[in-house]
Amino acid sequence: MKxxxxxxxxxxxxxxxxxxxxxxENINFSVYDGEFVCIVGPSGCGKSTLLSIMSGLxxxxxxxxxxxxxxxxxxxxxxxxxxxxxxxFEWRTILQNVLLGLEIQRSITPQAKERAxxxxxxxxLIEFRDKYPNQLSGGMxxxxxxxxxxxxxxxxxxxxxxxxxxxxxxxxAVSDDIYAIIKKEGKTAILVxxxxxEAISMxxxxxxxxxxxxxxxxxxxxxxxxxxxxxxxxxxxxEFRHYFQSIWKELDIHV
Amino acid sequence: xxxxxxxxxKALTRETSISPEHAAFLRKxxxxxxxVRLTQLTILVLAFALWEIFARLKIVDxxxxxxxxxxxxxxxxxxxxxxxFQHIGITCLETVIGFLLGTxxxxxxxxxxxxxxxxxxxxxxxxxxxxxxPKIALGPVFIVWIGAGPVAIIVMTLAISLIVTILEVLNGxxxxxxxxxxxxxxxxxxxxxxxTKVLLPASFxxxxxxxxxxxxxxxxxxxVGEFLVSKAGxxxxxxxxxxxxxxxxxxxxxxxxxxxxxIMYQGVVYLERHILGKNQRGF
Numbered sequence: 001m002k003x004x005x006x007x008x009x010x011x012x013x014x015x016x017x018x019x020x021x022x023x024x025e026n027i028n029f030s031v032y033d034g035e036f037v038c039i040v041g042p043s044g045c046g047k048s049t050l051l052s053i054m055s056g057l058x059x060x061x062x063x064x065x066x067x068x069x070x071x072x073x074x075x076x077x078x079x080x081x082x083x084x085x086x087x088x089f090e091w092r093t094i095l096q097n098v099l100l101g102l103e104i105q106r107s108i109t110p111q112a113k114e115r116a117x118x119x120x121x122x123x124x125l126i127e128f129r130d131k132y133p134n135q136l137s138g139g140m141x142x143x144x145x146x147x148x149x150x151x152x153x154x155x156x157x158x159x160x161x162x163x164x165x166x167x168x169x170x171x172x173a174v175s176d177d178i179y180a181i182i183k184k185e186g187k188t189a190i191l192v193x194x195x196x197x198e199a200i201s202m203x204x205x206x207x208x209x210x211x212x213x214x215x216x217x218x219x220x221x222x223x224x225x226x227x228x229x230x231x232x233x234x235x236x237x238x239e240f241r242h243y244f245q246s247i248w249k250e251l252d253i254h255v
Numbered sequence: 256x257x258x259x260x261x262x263x264x265k266a267l268t269r270e271t272s273i274s275p276e277h278a279a280f281l282r283k284x285x286x287x288x289x290x291v292r293l294t295q296l297t298i299l300v301l302a303f304a305l306w307e308i309f310a311r312l313k314i315v316d317x318x319x320x321x322x323x324x325x326x327x328x329x330x331x332x333x334x335x336x337x338x339x340f341q342h343i344g345i346t347c348l349e350t351v352i353g354f355l356l357g358t359x360x361x362x363x364x365x366x367x368x369x370x371x372x373x374x375x376x377x378x379x380x381x382x383x384x385x386x387x388x389p390k391i392a393l394g395p396v397f398i399v400w401i402g403a404g405p406v407a408i409i410v411m412t413l414a415i416s417l418i419v420t421i422l423e424v425l426n427g428x429x430x431x432x433x434x435x436x437x438x439x440x441x442x443x444x445x446x447x448x449x450x451t452k453v454l455l456p457a458s459f460x461x462x463x464x465x466x467x468x469x470x471x472x473x474x475x476x477x478x479v480g481e482f483l484v485s486k487a488g489x490x491x492x493x494x495x496x497x498x499x500x501x502x503x504x505x506x507x508x509x510x511x512x513x514x515x516x517x518i519m520y521q522g523v524v525y526l527e528r529h530i531l532g533k534n535q536r537g538f
Contacts, residue, residue: 055441074443081441083434091456101442104452152442 003030004156004188005054010063012049022213023049027063029207029216031156031188036179038191038199041209042251047192050214051158054190055081068155077105080154080187084161086145088133094144095120095129101152112151119147123181138166139174146178150185157182159191163198175202176231196251200243201231208250218250321506329507342508346477346488347515349405353412354473354519358466360413361420366450368421369428382418390414390476394483403484411483412476416469423468427461428454463527470520474512489515 012024023046031037041047052058054065056075065072067079088097098116102108120126123143125136133141142162149157162178163171179202182189193199199206206220224237234240273281303323309315310322317325333339368375393414401407431454439449455462481490489508496504 057437057440075441077443079441081438083438085434087432087435087438089435089453089456091459100438100452104439104442104444104448 002033004033004035004068005031005190006066007054008064008066010050010053010060010065012046012053012058013061024053024060025213025215027214027216029219031190034186034188035204036182036189036191036202037205037207038193038203039207039209040193040196040199040247040251041214042211043194045209045211046214047194047209048160050209051081051160051190051192055079055158077152078155080149080152080157082145082149082157082159082162085165086133086141088136088141088144088148090133093130093132094125094136097133097144098148098151100148105152116147116151119150123147138170139177142166142174143177143181146181150181150187155188157187157189159189161193162191164193164195171198172232179231196244196247197235197240198231200240200247201234206243206247208247220247318500319502321502325503326507326510329503330511333507342488342492343511343515345405346481346490346512347519349408349412349480349488350473350477350515350519353409353416353476354466354469356409357413357416357420357469357473358462361417361465361469362424362462364417364421365424365428368425369450369454370446375425382422386418386422390418391479394479398483403486407484408477408480408488411480412473415476415479416472419468419472420465423461423465424458427458427464430461431457459530463523466523466526467520470516470523474516474519478512 007027007029010024010027011022014021014023027050029037039047039050049058053060054072056072056079067076072079088094089100092100095116098120099108099113102112117126117129120129125140125144125147128136128140128144133144136144159178163175166174175198191199191202200222203222206222208217208219209215210217220243222243224234224239226233226237306320307323310317310320310325330339333342368378390411394411397407397410397414401410435453435457436449439453444452477488478490478493481488482494485491485494489512492508493505493512496502496508
């Protein structure tokens, strides 16, 4: 299989007046085309830092990342990033929000607008194109945020706790929804989460990070015997709770 | 702004059939609004009526307190002399210029300070001192430097409103959710795009707030300026009236001033609602 992203001995140290914080140490892994990878770890293990480095927003202290064989040196159109909250701009209509990325990259064309409308139509938001974000439900907002990310046609999607701002029921429905869209668009995705069940339900592989300094503790291949792999179906699979148990033990969380 | 009646009016005029309970609720709310308005009006009328009656019955000395009828007479005589609108015009013009300049320069300065973190750290103690300094103390300095005239008055207005505007707008910029900025950066946006796509629209409520504060401060600046320079305008009429003990003139000017300031404030409120109504329905 072709690897889309390769991380080569990524380390990250934050400098502060109180000294140095060793956030990540020697992280190596690859993500293959069409794969869905989840990264879980205890809070403060540097999960989000890792995503920021992959997005090109943050330069690692050492190591490098290859995206389709090319080194990442800054933000790139090839990388889509979804944040915890949808961050739709209240002063823009849904269509204007969805076009934000292209507007910033100065590449709004009539074709791009058509594609935006097409995506909005496919994912059931077309009648909201001229509405403002506060007129949409939490799930619809997250879908609009995903379309905004998809509009720049990224090769890989980074999702930073993308569902954790939603309430539990909405979260289950939205992760099912977003998963289906990502699969339909054939995107490779990396999701950072602290929710073990969410990770198992969506991922082909789950990468477990240790406490700070974050290192890779283990990587689980998730093989579930369920008829059609969707996040909700996955939770029904008999292997689900075994994975849950082992990952839970691996995380070694104490209060 | 406290403007609770517009959605209620909308609800009242809604054509769809509403339940009797809802209709009763709306009637109750409408009644309360009317009662508030009525009481407000009553207080105003009562105050002026008592003022007039007490002055007529010589309970208070109208030479010192003036009285509503004498205020009207003064306005008429100023109008007949052809100077009423001249004085109002000069003061309003100075205020509007000071207000617009203060807002524009303040927003620009806030942008500059946001742009350069180094500059903003350097400027911080100066802004704190300038903010706490009573700017009126600088009045005589401006007059000596610039000369007694409208320009000195406008500079006085600027001195009073500028720092507050800078701080308010900068505060708005800094309180914008960092994740929103990150979003623009992820798409490869530069600093100018962060400013135009996120900061300015997101801190629009702060800018409007600064405008509202500035309306009041601009009037203070202009009146103080006119007190010091004293050639024309409402501030001049107040000082002159005080010096020659014509309290009718003083009171008349104060009444006109209050009316003009209220109109200008409402103008900003209208602007706010107009722009908000256009771009951010229900925001």
